Structure formats: structure tokens, C-alpha cells
Amino acid sequence: MSKSKEKIIIGNCSGFYGDRLSAAKDMVEGGPIDVLTGDYLAELTMTILYNQRMKRGEDQGYVGTFLKQFRDVAKSCQEKNIKIVTNAGGLNPSSMANQVQEIIKELNLDLKVAYIDGDDLIPELDKLYSEGEKLINIDKEIPLDTYEKPPVTANAYFGAWGIKEALDQGADIVVCPRVTDAAVVIGPAAWKFNWSRDDYDSLAGALAAGHIIECGAQATGGNYAFFQEVPSFSNVGYPIAEIFEDGSFYITKHPGTGGLVSVGTVTAQLLYEIGSPAYMNPDVIGHFDTLKIEQEAENKVYVSGCRGSSAPKTHKVCINLAGGFRNGVEILLTGLDIEEKAKLVTDSIFENLGGRDQFDKVDVQLHRTDKEDPVSNEQAQASLRISVKSKNPDLVGRMFNAKITELGLANLPGWTGRGGTPSGAYIEYWPALVDSKFIKENVHFEGKKTEIIPTSQLDLEEIYYQKEPYDNKLPAINKTKTIPFGRLYGTRSGDKGGCANLGVWAKEDEAYAYLFELLTVDKLKELLPDLSEYKIDRFELPNILSLNFYVHGILQDGVSSSTRLDGQAKSLGEYLRAKNIEAPDFLLK
Numbered sequence: 270m271s272k273s274k275e276k277i278i279i280g281n282c283s284g285f286y287g288d289r290l291s292a293a294k295d296m297v298e299g300g301p302i303d304v305l306t307g308d309y310l311a312e313l314t315m316t317i318l319y320n321q322r323m324k325r326g327e328d329q330g331y332v333g334t335f336l337k338q339f340r341d342v343a344k345s346c347q348e349k350n351i352k353i354v355t356n357a358g359g360l361n362p363s364s365m366a367n368q369v370q371e372i373i374k375e376l377n378l379d380l381k382v383a384y385i386d387g388d389d390l391i392p393e394l395d396k397l398y399s400e401g402e403k404l405i406n407i408d409k410e411i412p413l414d415t416y417e418k419p420p421v422t423a424n425a426y427f428g429a430w431g432i433k434e435a436l437d438q439g440a441d442i443v444v445c446p447r448v449t450d451a452a453v454v455i456g457p458a459a460w461k462f463n464w465s466r467d468d469y470d471s472l473a474g475a476l477a478a479g480h481i482i483e484c485g486a487q488a489t490g491g492n493y494a495f496f497q498e499v500p501s502f503s504n505v506g507y508p509i510a511e512i513f514e515d516g517s518f519y520i521t522k523h524p525g526t527g528g529l530v531s532v533g534t535v536t537a538q539l540l541y542e543i544g545s546p547a548y549m550n551p552d553v554i555g556h557f558d559t560l561k562i563e564q565e566a567e568n569k570v571y572v573s574g575c576r577g578s579s580a581p582k583t584h585k586v587c588i589n590l591a592g593g594f595r596n597g598v599e600i601l602l603t604g605l606d607i608e609e610k611a612k613l614v615t616d617s618i619f620e621n622l623g624g625r626d627q628f629d630k631v632d633v634q635l636h637r638t639d640k641e642d643p644v645s646n647e648q649a650q651a652s653l654r655i656s657v658k659s660k661n662p663d664l665v666g667r668m669f670n671a672k673i674t675e676l677g678l679a680n681l682p683g684w685t686g687r688g689g690t691p692s693g694a695y696i697e698y699w700p701a702l703v704d705s706k707f708i709k710e711n712v713h714f715e716g717k718k719t720e721i722i723p724t725s726q727l728d729l730e731e732i733y734y735q736k737e738p739y740d741n742k743l744p745a746i747n748k749t750k751t752i753p754f755g756r757l758y759g760t761r762s763g764d765k766g767g768c769a770n771l772g773v774w775a776k777e778d779e780a781y782a783y784l785f786e787l788l789t790v791d792k793l794k795e796l797l798p799d800l801s802e803y804k805i806d807r808f809e810l811p812n813i814l815s816l817n818f819y820v821h822g823i824l825q826d827g828v829s830s831s832t833r834l835d836g837q838a839k840s841l842g843e844y845l846r847a848k849n850i851e852a853p854d855f856l857l858k
Contacts, residue, residue, distance in 0.1 A: 279306055280523075282305060282485070286317065293339075299524075313828045335355055339442075353443070380442060389423070389446070407766075424446065443456070455479055466552075466729060472577050481572070482508040517572065519570065531570065551724070555576075560576075593660040594662040602614070602683070604682075634656075759775075772817045
């Protein structure tokens with residue numbers, strides 16, 4: 270691929286619901302951009318929006334903070350001809366579009382709004398079942414129609430072509446529902462260059478660009494393993510993708526902002542929340558094990574060569590189920606005989622509650638944070654976390670807490686309680702696939718509705734790119750030294766529904782050659798023994814000196830229902846970096 274003159278500059282101002290409010294204004298005013306995007310919809314966010322709609326009414330279910338950001342930038346966007354594409358529509362894009370229109374009218378601006386819908390599959394479930402669509406849980410291989418818990422939301426992940434259509438028709442703002450994170454970038458790029466549905470390499474490049482900038486400051490130094498390399502975390506700049514017609518692109522940020530754009534920060538974000546390097550999107554499969562990442566200049570990285578294959582024949586569906594109700598307690602155990610104290614308090618709690626069997630699920634975790642011969646009160650403490658779930662809210666309600674509180678003066682020495690599992694209703698996440706022939710995506714603009722046919726339904730020639738095999742050339746190892754894994758390797762981890770990914774990368778070829786041989790699945794389980802019970806897949810990306818591990822089932826039924834202390838697996842990578850390994854002498858420069 271070669272750099273061409275024509276490019277589209279896309280800046281992202283949000284990586285999650287709750288990200289920095291001022292980022293939209295900073296992006297619009299900090300330098301030239303053509304498109305402002307915002308990504309707000311993690312799987313957990315759909316749960317938050319569902320609860321919002323239940324409490325406040327059917328006209329709710331969108332990301333309200335986007336409206337504050339839009340009000341701040343609307344006038345500047347009109348003056349600078351900046352398009353806005355966002356998935357802040359959430360569960361209710363039409364209501365969000367109406368709110369945007371009200372702000373435009375109030376500010377006396379001349380901006381045109383389109384919205385996309387059709388992603389909501391709840392009204393279609395019976396029809397899908399009758400057509401043989403089982404909506405089988407990708408992780409658990411269970412069909413939805415036989416599962417005991419009812420779905421409350423079911424949203425197909427749309428791709429980029431509805432966004433392109435809206436922009437083609439003249440929209441200035443495109444309000445999206447549950448589109449893929451990268452779609453808000455692919456759509457504007459496809460609009461700018463008028464890409465065809467089978468321009469797979471170009472689309473794959475835009476997919477990579479979208480994936481890199483969708484989590485905001487994570488691409489510009491945020492949450493970066495080698496954080497000491499970041500010059501400043503003050504006013505961290507949000508990421509910008511400058512995309513060329515062939516799908517190659519720069520990642521950068523506005524001048525004068527904090528943070529860092531480097532091969533490392535871009536590699537880390539490319540590895541975030543992926544499984545196989547063949548990264549699925551409704552429009553294209555992008556092969557992340559084919560692209561090349563190069564430092565072009567300070568805070569400017571060039572990414573090229575991402576190969577693309579035909580769009581998959583299915584769309585992913587984000588389904589949330591009414592999981593039931595939960596509660597929990599955390600007891601601090603101090604000093605000697607921690608194991609015995611944990612057994613005593615656990616047995617006493619469930620005896621007082623009337624037994625374990627009445628609950629649908631019980632999870633007991635003892636975290637041995639205590640140290641021998643401690644030098645502070647806190648160093649003498651371990652943490653016992655007890656979580657319970659039930660379809661009956663009374664079993665896990667106020668009486669649960671009262672029955673535990675009763676034991677405060679009648680049980681173990683040093684009884685100290687704190688926090689625990691959040692109480693109340695919880696949602697189970699259910700990832701599934703649906704045949705794309707059932708997808709009905711609609712673009713609404715100026716009173717007109719346009720249906721978007723999925724790419725896989727267009728009878729295009731099927732193309733699948735096959736990567737080159739990797740020939741590992743590991744130098745001879747003479748001496749080794751014990752060092753922490755993280756002194757050589759960076760990591761980035763995150764949640765994928767009930768699963769987690771753990772990406773690892775090296776900075777140099779020789780370090781990768783050693784990583785490739787060292788870090789097998791068995792070795793990972795040896796280093797992190799609490800992962801030993803889980804199925805783990807290893808994927809290789811030698812082009813960016815990386816490995817990716819996909820840990821099945823570690824987050825149970827998704828973030829909303831997980832009882833792990835780190836329910837999103839954000840710290841899993843740093844856990845690995847803290848472990849000691851034997852490193853060869855040629856890496857210890």
C-alpha cells in the first residue's frame with residue numbers, strides 16, 4: 270500500500286459512557302478534523318441503558334451525556350463542516366435524534382440529522398425461533414429458546430453501510446444504535462472514498478483504524494503498560510485516524526496535548542478485546558496478523574497492509590437476560606489462622622441465612638493479601654468475599670445483610686466488614702450469531718426510510734486471505750536471569766462478554782522469538798495458576814511481535830453478573846507482568 274494525497278481525518282472523543290465530557294470540544298477546537306466520532310456502547314452500557322429506560326420511560330435508553338457534548342460543539346461543527354457519527358443512540362436512536370434536532374433548533378443552526386434503527390431483535394425472536402435460528406450462546410453453546418431466563422434486550426451489531434448511506438444522503442449527524450465499535454470510523458471512510466462493498470483491503474484498514482481509536486485515550490498512552498514512557502498524563506489527547514483511500518492510515522493526536530502515540534500504544538490498543546487475529550465485522554474480516562505498524566514521527570504512527578476477506582454470513586447479537594438478583598459481603602480477616610477464620614465465618618453466615626442450597630449461585634473467594642510478620646494493620650489482612658444470586662429478590666435483599674450484621678459481635682476475632690458485591694438486579698450477557706438474511710437495517714433521513722442490505726446477502730465473490738506461516742529463529746540461549754515478565758513485555762487485557770483477552774507484545778524481534786517459544790498456554794497457566802481451570806486459546810501475530818490469549822468463561826456471565834474483584838479483566842495483563850521468568854542473557858541489555 271502507498272500513501273495517497275486524499276485522506277479523511279476522523280477524531281474520536283469517547284471510549285465509553287462516562288468518558289471525559291470536554292473531549293468533544295477539545296477534539297473540534299484542537300486542530301483540523303473532518304469527522305467527530307464517539308463510542309459509548311460496551312456490553313455493560315446496554316444494561317445501564319435498559320435500566321434507565323425501565324426507570325424513566327420508553328422514550329429513554331440513549332446516552333444523555335452525548336447531548337451535552339453535542340451542544341458544546343454543534344456551532345463549531347457547522348462552521349467547520351465537521352460531520353458527527355455516534356452510537357450514543359443506544360437502545361433508542363429515534364429519541365436521541367429528536368433530542369439532537371431540538372438542540373439544533375434551539376441554537377438556530379442548519380444541521381441535518383439521520384438515525385439508524387432495526388437492530389432491536391426482541392420483537393423478532395419468535396419469528397427467528399420458528400425459522401430455526403437458535404441464538405446459541407457463543408461461549409456456552411446453549412440455545413436461547415431453551416434457556417430459563419428471559420431476554421430483555423437483543424441488539425444486532427450493525428456495520429458501516431447504513432452510516433455511509435446517511436452521509437451520502439446529506440446527513441451532518443448520524444445517530445446510530447448498536448453498531449460495531451469500528452463502524453463509526455469505517456462508515457465515514459467508505460463515504461469519503463466511495464468504497465465498494467468488496468473493497469476488502471481498504472475496508473480492513475479502516476476497521477483496524479476504527480478498532481484502534483474506538484477506546485479513546487487507550488491509543489494515546491492511557492492504560493499503557495510502559496506508562497513511564499508517557500511524557501505527561503495531563504490533558505491526554507484523544508486519538509485521530511487519518512485514513513487514505515487504500516485503507517492505510519496514520520494514528521496521531523492534536524499538538525499540545527498530553528499522552529503518547531507510539532508503536533507500543535497502537536499495538537496495545539490493537540490487541541485490546543480481540544480473539545482471533547481474523548477480526549470479524551459485518552462488512553469485512555480484517556486480518557490483524559498482516560498489517561505493519563511504523564513510527565513515522567513523534568506522536569504519529571503509520572499502519573498499512575491490513576488484508577481483508579469477505580464479510581461473514583452472520584451478524585453478532587448482544588443479548589442481555591434478566592439474570593435475577595444478587596448481594597454479597599466482604600469480611601476482612603486479620604492476623605493468624607486465616608484459613609480457619611474463613612471457614613468459621615463462611616459456615617456461620619450460611620447457617621444464619623438458612624443454608625446455601627436456597628440460593629441459585631454461591632461464590633466464595635478468599636484473597637490472601639496478608640503478609641507474614643506485617644508492618645502495618647493492613648498488611649495483616651486477607652479478604653473474604655461471599656456473593657449470592659437468586660431469582661427471589663427477598664432472599665438476597667435487606668434480610669441478607671441483616672443476618673450477616675447480627676454476627677458482628679458473636680463470631681471471629683477482629684470482625685471487620687467492608688462493601689462487597691453490588692446488590693440488586695443483575696443482567697446476564699448472552700453473545701450469539703444470527704444469519705444476516707434476517708437483518709433489517711434502516712436509515713431514516715428527512716422523512717425517508719432506506720433499507721440497507723447486508724454485504725453477505727449481495728452475491729459477491731468470496732475471498733479469504735491466508736496469512737504466511739511464521740518461521741521463528743530463536744538465538745541460542747547460554748545464560749538466563751530471573752526478572753519480572755513486564756520488564757521485557759507489554760500487555761493489554763479486557764473483557765469479551767464472559768471471556769477475557771490477554772494481549773502480549775515485545776519491542777524487538779529477539780524478544781518476540783523468545784516470547785513465541787516461552788509463553789505457551791501451559792506456561793501461562795503455570796505463571797497464573799488461577800487460570801488453570803479455564804480453556805485458553807493462543808493466537809499469534811508475529812507481524813506486530815504479539816501473542817493474544819483468549820480465556821473462556823473467566824468473567825462468568827459478563828461484567829454485570831461477574832463476582833470477580835476485577836469483573837472486566839483490565840488488570841489481568843499487569844498481573845502477568847508482575848510474574849518472574851527466566852530471561853536469556855541476550856535480552857538483558
